[in-house]
Amino acid sequence: MGALYLAALLVALTGMVVLDRRFGLFFFADGGGRRAGIVLALGVLFFLVWDLVGIGAGVFFRGETSFMTGLQVAPELPVEEVFFLTLLCYLSMNLVGAVARVVRPRSAS
Secondary structure (H helix, E strand, C coil): CCCHHHHHHHHHHHHHHHHHHHHCCCCCCCCCHHHHHHHHHHHHHHHHHHHHHHHHCCCCCCCCCCCCCCCEEECCEEHHHHHHHHHHHHHHHHHHHHHHHHHCCCCCC
C-alpha cells in the first residue's frame, strides 16, 4: 500500500494527458508542446520553491501515512509532492485551455 497515493497521482496525470490529447487543451494545442512544457515546468518549480520556503519556515511538514512511499526529495518534501504539483499545474492549464475554447468567439461563416 506504500505507493497507492503515487499510483493515484499517476492515474490522474494519465487522465489529464488523455483529455489534453482528445480536446487539444495544452500540450496538444496548436503544436505548442515546447511552450507548454516550459509553462508546466515553471509552474511546478514555483510551487516547489513555495513548498521549500514553507518547510523552512516550519509551516509545511510531511504527514505520515501508509499510502505514501516514504521517499523524499528533500527533508519534509515527499516525492509524491512533485507529482501532485505537476497534476495541479497540468489540470489548471487544461482548464484554461477548455475555458478559452468555450468563450472564444465563433467566426462567422
